Amino acid sequence: MEVKKVAVIGGGTMGNGIAHVFAMNSIPVNLIETKQEFADRALSTIEKNLNRMVKKEKITDGEKVSTLDSIEVFLDVEEGVKDVDLVIEAVPENYDIKKSVFEKIDKAAPGHAILASNTSSISITKLAAITSRPEKCIGMHFFNPVPVMKLVEVVRGLETDDETYEATEAAAKLLAKVPVPVNDSPGFVSNRVLMPMINEAIFCVGEGVATPEHVDEVMKLGMAHPMGPLRLADFIGLDVCLDILKVLYDGFKDPKYRPAPLLVQMVDAGKLGNKTGEGFYSYD
Ligand SMILES: NC(=O)c1ccc[n+]([C@@H]2O[C@H](COP(=O)([O-])OP(=O)(O)OC[C@H]3O[C@@H](n4cnc5c(N)ncnc54)[C@H](O)[C@@H]3O)[C@@H](O)[C@H]2O)c1
Structure with missing residues (x-):
């Protein structure tokens, strides 16, 4: 399965960076936040980071504009995930918050969509068990600052299938990141x-x-x-x-x-x- 569109849930430290790298690699992003002011803050951080890249001549002004144009903001999780191939959850590191997000995305995302979490420490197997598609759940653990750090720990839960792993690995490579496979275990490897x-x-x-x-x-x-x-x-x-x-x-x-x-x-x-x-x- 090829990832052609993603949803990123949470536009904080990690979420805005994840949205930034997907959009910069021509993959449209639905960025989901709880309030317009948080979404605006995420967009202005992305713009500031893109400006820095333009200044260093890593990207052109045109690439900056097309990156920003590739990000659409949603304040409703169900709306934001309904047409994507990959959902990356980056809400705070709290099981109850993640549980309520996983329940919503499982109901609203298309049947083929992969549900990934950027969690640093919560069990992927436990998050997958909330959903009706544990084989399509996976950890996609990015590192801060996302546009700079190369590593993505790709965390297989107990039931993650090979197709999900391979599609997630391919998505990470598309971002010029280096995916490293690890199995679900407290703290992963990092x-x-x-x-x-x-x-x-x-x-x-x-x-x-x-x-x-x-x-x-x-x-x-x-x-x-x-x-x-x-x-x-x-x-x-x-x-x-x-x-x-x-x-x-x-x-x-x-x-x-x-x-x-x-x-x-x-x-x-x-x-x-x-x-x-x-x-x-x-x-x-
Ligand atoms: N900060 C790091 O260095 C780092 C590194 C790797 C992984 N992580 C993991 O990434 C995840 C996010 O961490 P962070 O540092 O970006 O947190 P953060 O607090 O900076 O951002 C979380 C964002 O999620 C939003 N949010 C909360 N509930 C939401 C909901 N129901 N729907 C949509 N948005 C919602 C908040 O408004 C906030 O903007 C955590 O699981 C964390 O463990 C963090």
């Missing part, structure tokens, strides 16, 4: 490997082994990481890191995933990283 490293870095700070700056310097200079784990944790959001560690801890029942006490304290204190202006570092 967060299962990344979050324990971030957590251990936070233990080092909490136990007075080194300052955040020094932990990051060790990982940048010694391990050639472009960004240290604590700077990255601030960028991701410390609340998001804590939520993902809880998913790993609950999913595996293994104490190696227990969140560092300092991480819990910082989240309790509202120091969530870049988005609140303070985390392991201060931001203007």
Whole structure:
């Protein structure tokens, strides 16, 4: 099955980036939001990012205009998914919100359509079980910022069939992304490997082994990481890191995933990283 039109549900950090890359690759996008002001914010972010690409001469002004023209906004999920081949859900990381979205899209999307989630940690198998087409459900895990990052983890749920996997993989390649197949498991591969490293870095700070700056310097200079784990944790959001560690801890029942006490304290204190202006570092 060839993906000729997509719907992206949620135009936040990830959703606007996903809409951007599909539209830029000549695939029309129905962008679905809950309010016009959120949709406007998503469109203005996409336009700002396209302007930056024009300035760097990565795309022409004409390509910018045709990309924006390929995105149509909907404030009604049922309306927005009824003529697409692939739906990508990018609403907040909350099972109840995703459940209500999956119920709606399963009813309203065409029978052949693939239902994908950009979830970072919720089980694809569990989301698929909400629908009447678990074999057509899959994880399409993009990375932030979507227009820049090459990786898409393509997550197979228990019942995902080969046709769905292959069509999703082909769609990712069409975006010039690199799809990597993984099976459904807490944190998939990306967060299962990344979050324990971030957590251990936070233990080092909490136990007075080194300052955040020094932990990051060790990982940048010694391990050639472009960004240290604590700077990255601030960028991701410390609340998001804590939520993902809880998913790993609950999913595996293994104490190696227990969140560092300092991480819990910082989240309790509202120091969530870049988005609140303070985390392991201060931001203007
Ligand atoms: N932020 C990241 O770095 C990152 C990376 C990979 C995956 N993810 C995953 O992507 C998903 C989205 O994360 P985000 O950071 O973009 O969140 P976000 O909060 O920035 O955006 C979510 C958007 O969904 C909209 N929304 C909420 N309910 C809706 C509904 N019923 N219908 C339509 N729109 C609705 C909100 O208005 C908001 O604009 C989550 O599952 C998250 O785990 C996030």
